[in-house]
Amino acid sequence: MGAREAVWRATRARVGREGFGARLVGLQGADGMWGGGAFFPAGFDGKEEGQPWTATTWSLTSLREWGLDAAVLEGTVELLAAGCRWEYEGLPYWGGEVDCCINSWTLANGVWLGAPVEGIAEWFVEHQLEDGGWNCEWVEGSVRSSFHSTLNSLKGLLAHEVATGGTVGTRAARVRGGEYLLERALYKRLSTGVAVGEWAFEFRSPFRWGYSVLNALDYFRAAGVKDPRMAEAVEVVRAARQADGTWLQGGRHPGRVWFEIDVEKGVPSKWLTFYAMRVLRWWES
Structure with missing residues (x-):
């Protein structure tokens, strides 16, 4: 901060x-x-x-x-x-594996630790769908991208690019994937302009695999991409701020953990407050 x-x-x-x-x-x-x-x-x-x-x-x-x-x-x-x-x-x-999200985390973790993961980076270029995004269910025949899979894929590609500079192919794939989300204002269906679902407005910490406009905005902040098409999503984040300046936990992703690192649903979250403050400071700068 x-x-x-x-x-x-x-x-x-x-x-x-x-x-x-x-x-x-x-x-x-x-x-x-x-x-x-x-x-x-x-x-x-x-x-x-x-x-x-x-x-x-x-x-x-x-x-x-x-x-x-x-x-x-x-x-x-x-x-x-x-x-x-x-x-x-x-x-x-x-x-790597066949799942976009799993490959994304493995790519990011690999470049962080210095593992040989260039093959995973190229995998994303080869498996980008025609609409510009990715979908973990491509192996089941899906040809339409997912907000969740696309955001997670973009995060892995960005980590790779920051660490190595990327390649012509991986850089282009990341830009094109970002356009998939920007064309949809980070939360709307391209066909109707209607919100894709309430999950886009539920801020959960840790983010895990889940999509939200806050998670997406934090990616674009890290990528240095400030685009007017994300303005409505920024206002969604701003509107979620409580009177005391905090943001509330939207709910934990269910499942076994080693230990809890954030609060229960409905309680002010230091993590989410940090992410939201950082996004707003970046947007307003």
Whole structure:
């Protein structure tokens, strides 16, 4: 939020030693995994409520988003390459999967840790749909993009581009994917101009896989893209601010966690307040 670099760097250095970061790092297994699995924890049978958030991909994503220095996880790339396989057909971890969102998190986590993930970056170029976005259900035959899948794909491509500069193909794919959302004002159906669903206005922390206009605006802020077509979405965020200046938790994504990092539904959320303040400050600057 505008602190001097010396301040935020000193704070970031504490992530691996204190609080949530240290706690989650301490739960990593000797095999480099969390929960004994790639996307699902070992023994998951699909019968419990929600999606478990305890396996390797989710844990790495949280640590990266919290600002952990990748050096804290030295050796993790090699351990996962040697012994971690996707639940889908036993594919090698750093080679990616068939799901856009899973590949996005793996791409972002990979460039953060220094893993060989260029193949995943090119995968997004090859699997971009004709309308400009992506859909995790393409493997089931879907040819129409999803707001959720598109935003998650864009985040992975941006992380890759920031870390490596990207390629001509990946940069073009990211710009085109951004247009998919901008053409829809971040929350409307292109055909009717009607909102895609109430979920676009429900701000949940952590974001996980879920789409919201706040999540989308935070991506465009990070990408440095300020476009008048997102003005209505900005007003949705502004209108959600409470009288005391906070934003409320819209609800936790159901599923097993190592530990809770945010409040229950209807309670002021420090995380969401931070994201919303940062988006509004960026928009108004």
